[in-house]
Structure formats: structure tokens, C-alpha cells
Amino acid sequence: MTPPAVPAALDPLVGAFLADPDRVRDALRHFGSPLHLVFPQVFTANLTALRDVLDAGRFGYRLCYAHKVNRSATFARTAATAGISIDVASARELRSALDSGFTADRIEVTGPKGLALLRTAAEAGVTVNVDNLWELAELAELAPELPVLLRVSGFAGSAPSRFGIDLADIDAALDLLVRSRQRLLGVAFHLDTAATGERVRAAGDCLSIIERAYARGLEPTVLNIGGGLRQVFTTDxxxxxxxxxxxxxxxxxxxxxxxxxxxxxxxxxxxxxxxxxxxxxKYANTRSAPSILAELLAEPLPGHGGRALGAVLADNLLDLWLEPGKALVDHAGITVARVEFVKRAGNGATLVHLDLSRDTVTAADQEVLIDPIVLTDAESSPTGVFFAGHLCLERDLVTQRQVRVEALPVPGDPVVFANTAAYHMDLSATRAAMHPDVAKVAVLQRDNEFSLFPEDR
Structure with a gap:
């Protein structure tokens, strides 16, 4: 049987690059296979679309690119040049941000932090998004002058989270801030969902915390709603x-x-x-990040007379901070690999073996539900195949589902995995069997011509 097709959504610039299979083959010959390709111009277009939504409001805002989504120095430099801020979650990410041109006032350290990272943040003089009471107490000793945000969790109707300060402990956090005279910039949350209702309820709880902070003499001015904006993977x-x-x-x-x-x-x-x-x-989503953000800002905030979240922020002179990662790199990266051979398995399935592993393009517990793009001159009828990886492990099936291909590829043909820039490239890439790190190359289009620039490995 030939499975139904699940075609990948491609940015027009990426589609133009892939329109010439010889250009893709040349990239593999020059830089090796497999290969990660990143498109900073797509990143910039995504940023512009989010800015357009935020500029329509009457409140101040700050966009912080979530560096953890991709290690690419190209993306980090693009964000720095665009004038936005950056969210880092390790000492090396902090170093990368500084090397990419961010100044300390445009860097926010998030996530759970040990003493070493807190000291590094204190030395750099960056903003710290505090995850727990221990961090807050340590910062009071290390660098009470550092600006901080309180990351909050434990919202009614939301899944339990291992991150953030539980709502029940917020008074203790505020009391500590008063005693230590630390500068509270604002209150933050990050939910593992894009559900508007859940996020607006969390925003309402955080605004209540801001009111309680003012009652203690603190002067927070920021509501940080984290990231979690969605990607669009398929056109169909x-x-x-x-x-x-x-x-x-x-x-x-x-x-x-x-x-x-x-x-x-x-x-x-x-x-x-x-x-x-x-x-x-996640592959079922059809709504763009800007549309999700616009809906959130227009949603009535409970307890505020039916006024929208954006209006409440403006009326109270509060700034909105966001930490998008996936939304900024959506469609801005692809991974390409060569076909090594094609074989028939004992169960009758057709296996297309690639020179990459499953962990190069998806987390181990997930499945890619958009079809890889096969660039081949071979002629055959559409058929169903499984893509297999190069590790000596039974689990290294790049697709554990049968995938439709319009023609069966032959050894040497490129296979493209679309939209891999968000976590897929870096979060779980394997070095098993001494396979080398996958090269990362930036692609720029100028005057309808493409130029490729390798990043340092």
C-alpha cells in the first residue's frame, strides 16, 4: 500500500533553494553528509511577523530569543543585529550570547541554575529569571544589585511543573526580596502549552502577584509570558x-x-x-505563532472587567516580555542526508538507509509526521518506505512509520528533513559509534543567488 502523503510546509526561500537538486548535492559534496542548513533570512521574517503583532499594542515589549532552541551562532548573531534580547540557560549559552554581540542588559538567564551558573550570571551583570527560593537567596548574597524576575508555577488548571516558584511560596519570595533589597523587574511564567485560556489565566495570577509586590514597596514593571508559541509543519x-x-x-x-x-x-x-x-x-497545528500571540493579547483577562490582556498591560504601564525560540526558527532550518542503500526487510518492508541517525532529526520519544523530501532522478511509482539510520541499534529507524515517496530513491540521492531548526538539530544529536558532529551551514540568498557559510563546529 502507498500511505497518504503528509507534505512539509516550506518557506518560499527554502523551497527556492531546494528547487535545484544539484545545488543540494553540491552542498553535501562540499560540507559532508549529513548536513544542517540554517536560513537566517527566514528567522528575520519570523521576527518581523511577531513584532508586527506587538507593535499594534500600546504597551512596551521585549523579545528574548531562546538560545536553547538551536546552538547556531548565525541565529544568535541575527537576533543581536536585529536589536532584540536573548534568553540563555547555561554558562556556554551566556558566553555565546556575549560573543554574538549581546550586551549584559539584553541577556536573561532562565531555567534551573546551580551555584556556578549563578556566579557566572552575577559576574556578567545580566538579568536572572529566578526558578526557586534557593536561587533567590543565593543571589541576595552574591549580587543583590542584579535585576531579577520571579518565575511562577502551580496555576489552577495547568499541569504540574518542575520549574518555577509555586504560587503557595510567592509571599516568601516577596518577603526575601524586600529584606535583601533586590530589584524585582517582574513576574514570569512558561507553560508547556499554547492554549490561550490556560495562558491568560496564568497571566491573571501573575498580575495579582505584581499587585502584591507593589503593596510591599517593590516596583515590578514586567510580565514575562515565556515562549511556547507553535510551529506550522504541514501544508495539508x-x-x-x-x-x-x-x-x-x-x-x-x-x-x-x-x-x-x-x-x-x-x-x-x-x-x-x-x-x-x-x-x-505537534504536527497537527495549522495556526501560526503570530496569530496565536494576537489571540492571547486580545483575550479578556479574568477579573478586569472584560478588558483584553494587551489593554490591561497598556493601562497599567507594564511591559510584556516573551521568550520565543521555536517561533523564531520555524521553517528556518533543514537537515539533509544521503541515501546509502535500499533493501527489502524480512517483513516485506522497504528500508531506505541514510547516513544519519534518528536522533539527528527528532527526539527519541517522538516521531516525524511530515514526509521527508526525496530529491531523485529515479523513476518509479509512489510507494511506502521506512527510513533507517546508520547506528547499529534496532531502534535507529528514522521513521517508525511507513512514509510515502513519489519515487524510490537510489544510493547517493539527497533526502531532506524539513523544519528541523527547533531543537531537532541539537537537543538529542548522537555521537554514538564515533560518528562526527553534523556540520551546520548558513544559507543566504542575494540577488536570487545562494551563498553558503559554514559555522564553527
């Missing part, structure tokens, strides 16, 4: 649904199996039905 929502339906039918034995072995992608089968949510749910 109906195709996604059709594939999901075929996958479910295969799991039930009511159609050809789309899965390899015992893979169930987060689903479980019981009483003749498929239950649960898939690990690839």
Missing part, C-alpha cells in the same frame, strides 16, 4: 488527518500496517479502539 491538515486515520486502522488490524514492529506512537489499543494522544501531535 487533511493529509495529516488521513494519515492518522490510516495509522489507527493499521494498529487495529483493519487496514495495512503503517507502523514498524510494536511502535504505537503513544496510542494504545483496547476493546477494539485506539486510545490516547500521539507523540506527533
Amino acid at each position: 491538515a487533511a493529509g495529516y488527518d488521513a494519515y492518522d486515520d490510516a495509522l489507527r486502522a493499521g494498529l487495529l488490524g483493519r487496514g495495512p500496517a503503517m507502523h514498524w514492529g510494536s511502535s504505537t506512537f503513544g496510542y494504545h489499543v483496547a476493546e477494539g479502539m485506539v486510545h490516547g494522544g500521539p507523540v506527533f501531535h
